[in-house]
Amino acid sequence: MTLSLPSPAKLNLFLHITGRRSDGYHDLQTLFQFLDYGDELTFQQRQDGQIRLTPTLSGVEHDDNLIVKAARLLAKQTDRSVPGADIHLDKRLPMGGGLGGGSSNAATTLLGLNRLWQLDLDIDTLAELGLQLGADVPVFVRGFAAWGEGVGEILTPVEPPEDWFLVLKADCHINTGKIFSHPGLTRDTPKTIIAPAFEGDASRYRNDCEDVVCELYPEVRKSLEWLSQFGPARLTGTGACIFGRFPTESAARNIWESKPSGITGFVAKGVNHSPLHKKLTELT
Numbered sequence: 001m002t003l004s005l006p007s008p009a010k011l012n013l014f015l016h017i018t019g020r021r022s023d024g025y026h027d028l029q030t031l032f033q034f035l036d037y038g039d040e041l042t043f044q045q046r047q048d049g050q051i052r053l054t055p056t057l058s059g060v061e062h063d064d065n066l067i068v069k070a071a072r073l074l075a076k077q078t079d080r081s082v083p084g085a086d087i088h089l090d091k092r093l094p095m096g097g098g099l100g101g102g103s104s105n106a107a108t109t110l111l112g113l114n115r116l117w118q119l120d121l122d123i124d125t126l127a128e129l130g131l132q133l134g135a136d137v138p139v140f141v142r143g144f145a146a147w148g149e150g151v152g153e154i155l156t157p158v159e160p161p162e163d164w165f166l167v168l169k170a171d172c173h174i175n176t177g178k179i180f181s182h183p184g185l186t187r188d189t190p191k192t193i194i195a196p197a198f199e200g201d202a203s204r205y206r207n208d209c210e211d212v213v214c215e216l217y218p219e220v221r222k223s224l225e226w227l228s229q230f231g232p233a234r235l236t237g238t239g240a241c242i243f244g245r246f247p248t249e250s251a252a253r254n255i256w257e258s259k260p261s262g263i264t265g266f267v268a269k270g271v272n273h274s275p276l277h278k279k280l281t282e283l284t
């Protein structure tokens, strides 16, 4: 049996850092929405218990890839031996972009192999496993747009408008840990209450990583300045990607066509239900 599943991107429509915890992680308040754009993973059952991933990602060892780690973690959860899998990754999302590509790949692997291997683990168990792999994995496992608290694992469903986004990536790779450990990071934003009818660009919401990222990566500052000519532009996660929201696809595409050279990116629709979960439901 072969299973092909999407592994979508997320945006942090805003990201507030409300404190630093004793384990070094940071408490956040953030709003996650998915994009109808991302990587694709194909799973094929083996018979020898091995996990094999192709192709190799540049700069990531096979055994360090979050897909392989997720598959092995899942295999450890069951007392029977699993048949193994050949996994193929079609990578479209920029790495180190704040779009959660690696975390999304891990979540698609947990849900995909749970289905392929007929393990029948429930979503809560898969989300707990996901959190062991990264703070962003649980939202991809649960699959609904959400207000995130804690490190992003306490999730309350919300329904932000499903607008179109222009996502741009300056030519740099940003390490999440480096931004969170920066002495100049804002870590004391007062907690706010969940706004179920969130209206994206309300001025009281922002991304607290933006100042530090712009200081360390002037190319991100430049991309934000360029996109801000057309409306509010914001960083997602710890960058390097930024986004602007538009009511129509053509409005986003028109601006995309006039972008300066040296910037990559794409246009995609914001969606409140993950394309991964839609596909799994269709296959049921």
Ligand SMILES: C[C@](O)(CO)[C@H](O)COP(=O)(O)OP(=O)(O)OC[C@H]1O[C@@H](n2ccc(N)nc2=O)[C@H](O)[C@@H]1O
Pocket (backbone or CB within 6 Å): 012, 015, 024, 025, 026, 027, 028, 030, 098, 100, 103, 133, 134, 135, 136, 137, 150, 151, 152, 176, 177, 180, 181, 237, 238
């Ligand atoms: C910035 C976000 O993308 C927002 O959605 C996430 O909080 C980051 O999630 P992620 O990439 O899955 O991050 P992880 O792989 O868990 O953490 C990478 C590093 O970032 C720091 N980190 C991450 C998340 C968090 N809430 N506080 C932190 O201080 C930690 O030093 C950690 O070692």
Ligand SMILES: Nc1ncnc2c1ncn2[C@@H]1O[C@H](COP(=O)(O)OP(=O)(O)OP(=O)(O)O)[C@@H](O)[C@H]1O
Pocket (backbone or CB within 6 Å): 057, 059, 060, 064, 065, 066, 067, 094, 095, 096, 097, 098, 099, 100, 101, 102, 103, 105, 106, 136, 174, 176, 237, 238, 239, 240
């Ligand atoms: N399958 C994978 N896809 C992408 N990156 C991976 C994967 N497995 C491991 N990694 C490592 O994780 C790092 C972060 O990659 P990712 O694409 O998730 O960044 P990101 O979008 O900035 O993440 P986030 O928004 O969660 O901070 C990469 O630089 C790479 O070293």
